[in-house]
Amino acid sequence: MIKLKPSVEKLQAYFVNDIPYRVKLDANEGSNYLLKDGFKIDDFKPNLYPDSDSSILREKMAVYYGCKDENIMVGNGSSELINMVINAFCDKGDKVLSFVPSFSMYQTYCDLCGAEYVGIECEKDFSQNIDKLIAEAENINPKIVILCSPNNPTGYVTSRNEVMKLLDSVKNSLIILDEAYIDFSENSAADLIDRYENLVVMRTLSKAFGLAGLRVGAMIACSEMINYVWKVKVPYNLNILSQYAAETALENIHRVKDYIRQVKALRQELSNSLKELDFMVYDSGSNFIFVKPPVENLFEKLMGCGVLIRKFSYKGETYNRITVGTKEENSILIEEIKNIMEAENENR
Ligand code: PMP
Numbered sequence: 001m002i003k004l005k006p007s008v009e010k011l012q013a014y015f016v017n018d019i020p021y022r023v024k025l026d027a028n029e030g031s032n033y034l035l036k037d038g039f040k041i042d043d044f045k046p047n048l049y050p051d052s053d054s055s056i057l058r059e060k061m062a063v064y065y066g067c068k069d070e071n072i073m074v075g076n077g078s079s080e081l082i083n084m085v086i087n088a089f090c091d092k093g094d095k096v097l098s099f100v101p102s103f104s105m106y107q108t109y110c111d112l113c114g115a116e117y118v119g120i121e122c123e124k125d126f127s128q129n130i131d132k133l134i135a136e137a138e139n140i141n142p143k144i145v146i147l148c149s150p151n152n153p154t155g156y157v158t159s160r161n162e163v164m165k166l167l168d169s170v171k172n173s174l175i176i177l178d179e180a181y182i183d184f185s186e187n188s189a190a191d192l193i194d195r196y197e198n199l200v201v202m203r204t205l206s207k208a209f210g211l212a213g214l215r216v217g218a219m220i221a222c223s224e225m226i227n228y229v230w231k232v233k234v235p236y237n238l239n240i241l242s243q244y245a246a247e248t249a250l251e252n253i254h255r256v257k258d259y260i261r262q263v264k265a266l267r268q269e270l271s272n273s274l275k276e277l278d279f280m281v282y283d284s285g286s287n288f289i290f291v292k293p294p295v296e297n298l299f300e301k302l303m304g305c306g307v308l309i310r311k312f313s314y315k316g317e318t319y320n321r322i323t324v325g326t327k328e329e330n331s332i333l334i335e336e337i338k339n340i341m342e343a344e345n346e347n348r
Pocket of ligand 1: 027028076077078079080103148151152178180203204205206212215216217
């Protein structure tokens with residue numbers, strides 16, 4: 001067998017669990033099926049290549065994101081864009097600084113191009129100490145700093161002031177601000193691209209817009225940065241159906257906003273229910289909740305009842321990340337947790 005390059009050979013392939021389920025609360029997908037009314041095949045021409053520049057989509061995104069279309073590049077999910085930027089800026093041995101725990105794919109994209117991922121531990125309450133990030137950036141001079149806010153998996157939101165403190169302090173690194181979940185929070189920092197030429201903001205339509213299956217993400221930055229990174233964008237990266245669906249979703253932004261309001265209310269309800277069951281619940285600005293459960297092996301036990309959530313091990317402790325589902329899905333989750341806890345008590 002011909003060998004892969006060493007930095008890639010040591011990687012574990014990413015397989016997504018394909019387990020039969022009743023309730024899926026493990027991947028932070030939207031439960032809003034925004035385009036349930038569908039659209040006609042005549043509305044677009046699948047025999048033709050898509051608009052390589054996604055011009056119409058970028059114009060519509062610009063309205064929602066409050067910038068100009070020249071400040072946007074779109075990709076197959078923000079995953080493609082994060083990978084593209086890390087690849088475009090990092091050579092073997094360059095450093096990428098971020099917090100841990102955070103979105104696990106940052107490490108993978110660094111490994112793919114041989115960059116070194118340096119993770120600073122979050123505080124005990126999973127808050128992200130910006131002063132520590134700045135101090136480490138001064139120490140190791142990373143090519144890129146990645147700040148995920150709201151953070152996945154913890155839900156922690158870094159304030160706009162803290163983001164600005166980072167941008168004012170770290171001028172020699174590219175700053176990627178991953179705002180995949182910001183629609184469920186407040187105060188996007190996307191408008192700061194006009195003030196900081198080293199800022200790249202990542203957004204996605206996979207969460208609040210319920211389009212995870214169509215893979216649409218956006219990178220927002222000053223136009224010089226966009227033109228610069230455009231060099232590594234493959235032509236026609238976003239297919240015609242995804243462009244069309246994303247445009248339609250943006251035309252129906254009121255439905256997205258309604259959905260966001262619902263998720264925020266359901267997040268509060270779910271959080272209260274879990275607290276009543278003695279879960280340690282961390283504040284979340286996202287469409288998921290990070291918890292420390294009062295029972296062992298909750299992930300495995302819920303999987304046995306067809307309820308999928310995520311499990312994280314951190315410093316020898318087990319945590320769970322639970323996507324906020326529909327009212328019905330959340331009730332099933334809570335019911336199953338109660339059953340599990342009752343069974344444990346009976347066995348004591
Ligand atoms: N950033 C974060 C923090 C995420 O959690 C995810 C998806 N889980 C992504 C980026 C990528 O999302 P997508 O590629 O679907 O846009």
